[in-house]
Amino acid sequence: MLRGSYRIDALTCSFVLKACARVLALSDSLQLHSHVVRKGFSADALLGTTLLDLYAKAGDIGEEKGVIHKFYNADKAHKHCKQIHGKLEEIRFKMKEFGYAAETSFVLHDIGDEEKENALYQHSEKLAVAFGLICAEDEARPIQVIKNLRICGDCHVVIKLISKMYNREIIVRDRVRFHRFKDGTCSCRDYW
Ligand SMILES: [Zn+2]
Ligand SMILES: [Zn+2]
Structure with a gap:
């Protein structure tokens, strides 16, 4: 067809x-x-x-100009892994200036706070959004991510901030609902 x-x-x-x-x-x-x-x-x-x-x-899907990319938590196999983690570092640095503190309660493992924050940065939806920022830097089109589970609270906060810091619209469709992040807020009004 x-x-x-x-x-x-x-x-x-x-x-x-x-x-x-x-x-x-x-x-x-x-x-x-x-x-x-x-x-x-x-x-x-x-x-x-x-x-x-x-x-x-x-698994989770990110999109690059109509081409689909899959991400898993703690994904080190993706061919753009280095750039993605570089972008995440940049995001992390910028967010600190916005007064962001990681919501480490979303990490279940019994580990220290710094490890918990690191673990949150391995979430596949963050990887997918960072990748979207890299490959469509100056496009007006929204970044689209499809997630196979419910988005976690930390990713929700972070993606809201990313939409503001990078002035990008980001759409995440998770297992439960549709989130349209724009200018620091989400269409779900934080109820999901
Ligand atoms: Zn998450
Ligand atoms: Zn939302």
Whole structure:
């Protein structure tokens, strides 16, 4: 369908993605996901829910100009790992100036505060947002991240700050809901 001259709308994409998820045809669904993003279908509610189901099976997703990137917690395997962690350091430094203190209560391990803060910086949604900032530095388009679990409180605070510091709109669709971060606030008004 993608190669042919068929007109594929959001509803069709949703059904095909659902079928892909059922048989775990992940590479097909990644191709179709690129199409969905290019066409701007990802705001469609039904399609969004289908994508969530799909990526619950595949891990967290970040997007680079219509190309999908997957991130896992403490991801050291990504080919842009060095730049991403460099960007996170920059974010961390800038946030301190904004008076941010890490919400270490979201880390379960029995370790010291500094390790806890480090552990929070390994969260896949932070990696995905940092990557989005690197590869679309001066674009007006929002950075989109799909997360297979509920976003944690620390990531929520940090992404709000990033949207203000970098003047970027960031959309995170987690397992529970849709978050649109803009100018230091989130569309969920901190209830999720
Ligand atoms: Zn987090
Ligand atoms: Zn939110």
